[in-house]
Amino acid sequence: MELDLQATIKELIQGALKELDNDLEPKDLVYLDFPTDNRFGELSTNIAMRLARTLKKSPAQIAGRLIPILEEKIKSQKLDIYIKDIKLEGAGFINFYFTDRFFYDRLSDLIVKGRDALRINLGHAAPVIIEFVSANPTGALSVAHARQAAVGDILANVMAFTGFKVNREYYLNDEGNQINILGESVVLRMKELAGERIEFPENYYQGDYIYDIAREVAGRRPQVVSPGDFAAGHILGIIKKELEDFGVKFDSWYSQKSLRESGKIDEALAFLKDKGFLYEEDGALWFKSTQFGDDKDRVVIKSDGSYTYLAPDIAYHRDKYKRGFKKIINLWGPDHHGYINRLKAAVLALGYDAGSISIIIVQLATISRGGQPVLMSTRRGQYITLREVLDEVGKDAARFFFLMRRTSSHLDFDLEVAKKQSSENPVYYCQYAYARIASILRSSSPVLKPGELDVRALQEKEELVLIKKIWQFNSILNICVITEDPYWLTVYLQELAETFHKFYDLHRVLGQDSRLTSARLALIQAVQTVLGTGLELLGVSRPESM
């Protein structure tokens, strides 16, 4: 039987609040939490405390009226087979206690349906575009890009799993200032290789890879019309390969060059001009972004007649909406944070809802080795690349580690720890639990027919804790989507692995009486399904043995 008890309880509370006071708008008020301690039941709401001020009553008084209404509804809707008790506890929490039957039913459901039982439909097929990485094709990807790639890809995985129609996009700056400088860097290196004395400007691309490209261009000189385009194409190939090896696949690559050639930039500017949001000053064309919350107006066409970066970006985002996306998510590095307000201003000026676009700043990742920071200098072309991290620690550890702090927080990536094959390394900790289960299941498969399987044989404390932990998976996905941060998944998987290891240590699966052994085999298979789904969403491999 399909039942999202969490959603049901939320609706019950909202209904009960309406009965209590018809003026309340309970939609945004009701939150359900997992209590800090399982002796406070399975779900908890703080609604009585939150309403104390508005209703001018004590939390206890509010709960005292709310609880009987809830109990009545539960009884009339025959939910009492799953909810056994509602209590007012602590400072005014209303705690819901579930029956064992609820958890046994959920477990049976998961055993029968497998990973489909874990799907929840939050997105209702809403089309979402997640744009991330979008690094200029002027050099290898850095660890900062790597973190954006991991976060973006995994957020996309989670949203796709929870019912959104997700498109991963890479915006390609394939023309403009940086590409020109790239081209000139190549030309200079070619001259140098030909024996000419050159002076190489500091703001040109310093890396050794420019020599490689210069040699290649020199080799096929007649065919290469634009060294800049050639170099960008060459480097883009490297970037694509790096991303592929990192397990990140984009659905679309959006070229700035084609955007300009399509005339969409001029169209977008004409649109804003019609609305009266553009004006000329000092020979440049300005966008009145202050009218939409920015702290100063921004230039869109420079006095020399060329676009600033903002102009194509306005057109690009307009095009995202025109392509039918209802939700736009951009992942940017912290150096772009000052740019948020002007882009949001543009979205508003274009007539779209501010809530339809989320800009997530992915904080910097720094690299250390055995606790010692590894210094980087982009200017000198010396920085740790995604490629180096991949070569050193592998895809699994890299993807997991980049998500181990909240996306909005700095992350220190210690290469030594990521390489360790011990409990210090959470990737191995989770994979080890998975492999342990696989090992047991190799020697004996569970009986999957519901008639022959009696999950009620699972009575030990560690077994019940494990079942409850499994049940929380859906909520974790929910939190990831709401907070637009897939980080929570790594925390949950570590907890699930820990819960399993504790169970494993105290109770034997094989060699019990057949009723208990079947039930435990089914339980660990369910754990493996959840663990496996979680690892899959992270893009981390699920080893059958290690």
Added chain:
RNA sequence: GCGCCUGUGGCCCAAUGGAUAGGGCACCAGCCUCCGGAGCUGGGUGUGUGGGUUCGAUUCCCACCAGGCGCACCA
């Protein structure tokens, strides 16, 4: 100067405004005739400073202190 991120036990970090602030490392002491010991169990006088909002603040607001990053008619 302005903006963003971060200050939690010896060290690294958790806690979508909630209940007794949790883990890991290190250190000490235990657990394999038994499904994988890459595991488990036990051991803890800690939220940078000062205010504020709240029934309740590690979390939100203000000021300060400390560290990191960013502040173009670059992209």
